[in-house]
Amino acid sequence: MTGRILIAGAGPSGLLCAVELAARGVPCRVVDRRPGPAGGSRCPTLWQRTLRVLDAAGVSVEALRRAGTALERKRFLIAGADAEVDLRSGDGPFAAPLLIRQEDLERLLLERLRALGGAVEYGVELLEVRRNDGGASRHGAGAPAVVVLRGPDGVEEAPVDRVVCATGAAGRVAGVTGPADVAPVGMxxxxxxxxxxxxxxxxxxxxxxxxxxxxxxxxxxxxxxxxxxxxxxxxxxxxxxxxxxxxxxxxxxxxxxxxxxxxxxxxxxxxRPRSWVADAFVDGPVVLLGDAARSFPMPVHGLNTGLQEAAELGWKLAA
The missing domain is CATH 3.30.70.2450 (Alpha-Beta Plaits)
Structure with a gap:
């Protein structure tokens, strides 16, 4: 059996990766340890390139704009002096960055995933990834890895070909190598x-x-x-x-x-802002995505980079 892909984490990056796979007819299982979608505004800024990525994935830009508001300018007020930067880049749906509450972004991504026949299993946590040595196991011959999951019905083990860890900066999973956190001092x-x-x-x-x-x-x-x-x-x-x-x-x-x-x-x-990058984003059957792969001191960079990485990872896994 091939095509067994597990995505751990149903934040924006994990959801978009699942959408890209589902749009290409590649089934995947999406789990998230939270009881349901996250609430709140969290990181609200989507830059123009990210809007293009979402549009290409079938997430309606008009729906995003109805739920959000355009960010047209930044005004800097520094020690009594001020200056403005125009963030617009022409006309059309991608003319300006968009401010949208993350709960609305996740809702629209989840709607797109469901329209493609996908779903998220909430309340299911990835505990461990066990690499196989290539031999047969009770889970099937040659499965590159076995994942250990804990959900409402207890603990289960399942064979997988790929594990996409989109578990965020705080997500730590046994069998997945991650960098040590580094916090800038004094801030x-x-x-x-x-x-x-x-x-x-x-x-x-x-x-x-x-x-x-x-x-x-x-x-x-x-x-x-x-x-x-x-x-x-x-x-x-x-x-x-x-x-x-x-x-x-x-x-x-x-x-x-x-x-x-x-x-x-x-x-x-x-x-406390952290700044690190994993030594490798791909380690055998495990792929790190979004904040599980690197953390920026400014959260907005993590959101936009994670979504752009998810779009690229989705079509590459499908291929």
Missing amino acids: RWLLADVSVAPEDTPAPGVEHILRDHAGHGGLVPLPGGGHRLFLALPDDPAGADRQPTPAEVVEAARRSVGVRLTGEPGAIWAV
Whole structure:
């Protein structure tokens, strides 16, 4: 039996890889340890090349645009000086980057996968990849690997020809070689979905990058109103994993970049940025995809690079 492909991880990269395979008539099994699709805005920026990749995969650009909002310009305000960069590149559906909540991006990718006859098994975790030596086993002759999965019905083992690990930067699977995490010293990102006071609100379609002697941060407009706030703050090793309170977010925004918030922030999280690249993206039957292969200090680079890699990996596996 051939064509046994397992994709572990149903984030944007894993879903797009599955879509590319299904569009070419290649069956694959997609599992994800989460109980269901992720919620929240998470990383919202899709660049023009990524939009072209999604369009080629059959994900409607019009549906993406209805769920999102165009990002037309970046405005930099640094120590009292300011400048703007126009992000548009002509006319048409790919003229500007798109801001879309990641939950909506995953929904559209999942709809496309289902339309092609695919599905995701949520609540199923990849525990281990065992390489075979090429001999016969009780799972079948010559299966390059056996995966160990844990789901609602217990633990199972299954033969596979390929394992695509799209388990994210935090996903660690026995039998899959991954790099050690490296965290830049002295920095952490604070991110939150916020409402900004009217006098501090950027114009529609404009991202603000703010920097002065007190800190560095930015405001990204989100579909449907509100903004993604990001702040670069000094590291706090004693409490690096503690999530800030809403009051701390409001104070950090005022103190670091002079932005006044109204109401209570929505989703809040803090991360210590990591930067690494795996020694090899392909190791026998295992392929690393997206953040499982490398991690960028800025999450937006991970999302867009992961989607572009997924599109390329899909047709190559199918071939």
